[in-house]
Amino acid sequence: MDLSLTEEQLLLQDSFRKFFLKESTPERVRAAAQDGVDRTLWLALIEMGALHIRIPESAGGIGGSLFDAALICEEAGKRLASAPLAEAIVVAQVLASLDSEVAAKRLEAVLSGEQIIVPALHPLERGGQIMPAGAAATAAIGLHDGELILIERASDNEGRQHWRLSQEELRDRRTLLASGEGAQTAFLAAVEEWKLLSSAMLGSLAHEALEQAAAYARERIQFGRPIGSFQGVAHPLADAVTDVEAGQLLVRRAIWAVSSRRPDAAAFVSMSWWWQTQAAATAVRRAVRAFGGYGLSVEYDIHLFNLRANQLILANGDPYRELEIAGERLFKGATGPLPDAGEIGITFDLDEKSAAFKDKTRAFFKANYTPEMATKAHHSTASHDADFHRKMAEEGLLFANWPVEYGGEGRGSREMYASSEIYEEFNYTTHVLGTTTVVGQMVAQFATAEARAEIVPRILAGTALCSLGFSEPGSGSDVFSAQTSATRDGDDWIVRGQKMFTTGAHLADYVILLTRTRSGGAKHEGLTLFVVPTALPGFSYQPVHTYQDEKTTITYYDEIRLPDRYRLGEVDRGIDVMGAALSLEHGSGSLYLGQVRMLENALLWAHSTEYGEAPIERSSVRARLAIVRTRFEAAAAMVARLVWADDAGRHNRAWGPMTKMFITETYVKSAWEIMEMGGPDAMERGTHPLGMVELGHRRAYATTIYGGTSEIHRSIVAEKALGLPKSRS
Ligand SMILES: Cc1cc2nc3c(=O)[nH]c(=O)nc-3n(C[C@H](O)[C@H](O)[C@H](O)COP(=O)(O)OP(=O)(O)OC[C@H]3O[C@@H](n4cnc5c(N)ncnc54)[C@H](O)[C@@H]3O)c2cc1C
Structure with missing residues (x-):
């Protein structure tokens, strides 16, 4: 997995970002509303090479990848560029692939800005259809009974908001571009590419709308507070940005699937389009809503995002149809021609080291995971097998991501992630491992030398398990309101209190404990973290059964005398240690x-x-x-x-x-x-x-x-x- 952009891609992204920022201002977008094309912008875009991006170098183009083109479309989407960019990119690519004089002439006209040609996304024998970005188009290309044809737009269509292709145009104004399987394949692949490029556009458009809404919500004061501090405003925006970013990543994954010729690549295209249409539609609506009544005023730019998103979403017809196509592609073996994505740079494939670590984990499981364990498998601590855990630790599989100075192997997140895929394959639970590794890293980072020497080797050897004692009956989400107390008594601390949901405490040798060491003052202050050996007198627990068939525990700390060596970090600075612990817990990606x-x-x-x-x-x-x-x-x-x-x-x-x-x-x-x-x-x-x-x-x-x-x-x-x-x- 490597989602880094190459130097060239960063440069490309940056130059188009600056370009659209300058050339596609809200005023220019408004001025081009009639037919959706800003002609000055269009000619400048051609000058920048945007339409040459997917034409091979051998044919006089730039020979960029599908991902390069998507990056340009992202920048265009963000600034609502009034230009049929995705359409023209794919049409130029198709025309360049045809070995005919008619096509070559048309390509020349497109690349000089003299003509705007768009693709008819659906087969033409079905009859009239509205052309994507067709209001300013001079012609369209599309498939009719297996032939690739070009249809000139009739002049009496001019001045209208759309181009609804008529039967007369189809009959009287058509020119054959090419026939045969090659031309058909090239065109169908171009339509799939259009979906990906337009999905990329939708994602950045929606993201920008949300950023503008957030900027407004930071400034707009109601009830004496910025409206963004109300969860009724903030949470819908947070959900929307999450879905939009998920979609943007899905588009990258789809481009990778196409480039690696995965059998499900065509399904990825449909899935990306469907998801982005839904995510973007929700995002722009929520963005408008954050502006209240002003969002409806045409004086405010946010409504432009709504209009453009709708236009783009509906261009391909009902998005639900694409979902059905995804279903056919995923489960009925349907497929379709796909573009040659070129060298995209990014990859979702495992790198060599991660693949090797995954293999090592698989080999271990094959040799050691017994049928009895498989029968006992459950997503809870119930299936913990001490012997297996110890063997995994000995094999270097459990804490290999810890830094070398803590006794780990310093393996990367990708390696650990690859290895954890095997856990899923074998239905192996990671509950106790998850909490133990958080505590272990906290101990390695914050504990005294003595406590480190006692605890870390045991964890690494797989002979000690740990639990998290943060939540209390009175403080769950508001974790820093903890009331479990630790009072200094000579070289020791006396710990009193109760923790709730201390999962795995019945197996644990240590519990990391959030305590209050100073009362009064702000709740975040006066907290201290300890690691408590469960063998100490005064520790006890009681099971709590949950409706997902799990067992967690309530833990009690009854006047536990805890030596100071078990303290983590500074006294009253528990907030620092908690910050590190929570980021490990919140960051979990598996x-x-x-x-x-x-x-x-x-x-x-x-x-x-x-x-x-x-x-x-x-x-x-x-x-x-x-x-x-x-x-x-x-x-x-x-x-x-x-x-x-x-x-x-x-x-x-x-x-x-x-x-x-x-x-x-x-x-x-x-x-x-x-x-x-x-x-x-x-x-x-x-x-x-x-x-x-x-x-x-x-x-x-x-x-x-x-x-x-x-x-x-x-x-x-x-x-x-x-x-x-x-x-x-
Ligand atoms: C199976 C299980 C295992 C667990 N394991 C552990 C463990 O090992 N160690 C540990 O320390 N804890 C553990 N927990 C506790 C878990 O972290 C808490 O349950 C969780 O943080 C919520 O706290 P709470 O249950 O007290 O709910 P509350 O905090 O009382 O929340 C109740 C509801 O109010 C909402 N709410 C609260 N505050 C806000 C706010 N500011 N804005 C909006 N909504 C809010 C919550 O989202 C929730 O919907 C576990 C819980 C479960 C169910």
């Missing part, structure tokens, strides 16, 4: 993995003929499963961004919380979607595929709560991704 199994179970059900015809034969089922798969791929793309960014040192404080919120919330939605399709069958417990999905649904719900609830994550996304004011104190 949660989406439970969804792999859910998808498998959904497909098992969809292909079963228990009640006659298999559900997958119904287009509604295929479409809904396509939604589930789309969310899954978007989640995978988000996780990929997180692990790549971590390895590349590109820290962004929004991405961890955004990813956690997205993968857990979509997990809940998808599980429910599958259950709805199954109806009462989904209430079957045991090993029925839908029963497993139902269990997944309950499990998924818990993932939206622990590690910080989705509401808290939404607030963090609003702050870190959109710069909105804090809504919590």
Whole structure:
């Protein structure tokens, strides 16, 4: 996985960013509203080489990749460029691929700005259709009975907002460009490319609309506060920006799928288009809403985003149809010609080191994961196997990402992520591992030398487990209101209190404990972290059973005498240690993995003929499963961004919380979607595929709560991704 842009791509992006900022101002966008083309901008764009980008160098073009073209379209979308850019890029590419004089002449006319030619997205034998960006087009190219034809626009269409291609135009104004399979393939591939380029455009347009809404929400004061500090304003924007970024990453993943000629690449194109149409439509509406009544005033630019998004979304017809196509491509083997993406640079493939570490993990599981363990497998601490855990540690699989100075191997996030995919393959739970690795890293970083020497080697050897003691009966989300106290007594501390939901405490050797060491003052002050050996007198616990069949625990600290060597960090500076611990917890990117199994179970059900015809034969089922798969791929793309960014040192404080919120919330939605399709069958417990999905649904719900609830994550996304004011104190 490597989502870095190359030097050339950064340069390309930067030059088009500056260009559109200067040449596509809101005033220019308004002035071009009649037919949607700013002719000065259009000629300058041609001058910049935008239409040459996908024409091979051998044919006089730039020979850029599909991703390069998408980067240009992103910049155009952000500034609502009044130009049929995606259309002209793909038309130029098709014309350049044809070996005919007519096509060469037309290409020349397009590249000189003399003519604007757009693609007819649907087969022409179906009759009239509205041409995308057709208001200013002089001609269109499209397929008619397997032939690639060009249709001149009739002059009496001029001055209208759209070009609705008429039967007369089709009959009287057509020229044959090419016939045969080659021409047909080139054109169909170009339509798929148009979907990707337009998806890229929609994503950046929607993102910019949200940024403008956020800027307004920072400034606009109502009830004595900036409106962005109201969750009713901030949370819908946070959800929208999350969905839009998921879509932008999905488009990159689709371009990678096309470039690597994956069998499901065509499905990726459809999934990207459908997702972006939904995400963008919601985003622009929410952006307008943040402006209140002013959002409806044409004086404000935000309405332009709404209008342009709608135009673009509807250009390809009902987006639901594309979802159906995604279903056919995913589950009925339908496919279509795809463009040659060229050298795109980015990749979602595992790098060599990660693939090797994954192989090592797989080999270990094959040799050591017993059938008994598989029977016991459960997404909770219930299936923890001490012997297996110890062997994994000995093999260097568990804490390999820790820095070498802490005793780890300094492996990257991508390697660990690749390895964790095997856990999913074998249905192996990571609950205790997750909490142990957080505590271990906190101890390695903040503990005294003595405590480090005692605890870290045991964790590394796989013989000690740890739990997180943050939540209390009176403080969950508001974790810094903790009341469990630690009072100094000579060289020791006396710890008194109770923690709630200390998952895995019944197995743990140590609990990391958030305590209050000074009362009075701000709640964030006077907190201190300790690591408490559970063997100390005064420690006890009691189970709490949850509806997702998990067991967590309440832990009690009854006058525990705790030596000062178990303190983490400075006295009263627990906030520093908590910051590091929470960022490890919030940054978790592997949660989406439970969804792999859910998808498998959904497909098992969809292909079963228990009640006659298999559900997958119904287009509604295929479409809904396509939604589930789309969310899954978007989640995978988000996780990929997180692990790549971590390895590349590109820290962004929004991405961890955004990813956690997205993968857990979509997990809940998808599980429910599958259950709805199954109806009462989904209430079957045991090993029925839908029963497993139902269990997944309950499990998924818990993932939206622990590690910080989705509401808290939404607030963090609003702050870190959109710069909105804090809504919590
Ligand atoms: C299965 C499970 C395992 C867990 N494991 C651990 C663990 O190992 N260690 C640990 O320390 N904790 C653990 N937790 C606790 C978990 O972190 C908390 O449940 C969570 O942070 C929410 O706290 P709460 O339950 O007290 O709910 P509350 O904080 O009371 O929240 C109730 C509701 O109000 C919402 N809410 C609260 N504040 C705000 C706000 N400012 N804005 C908007 N909405 C708000 C919440 O989102 C939620 O919907 C676990 C929880 C579960 C369910």
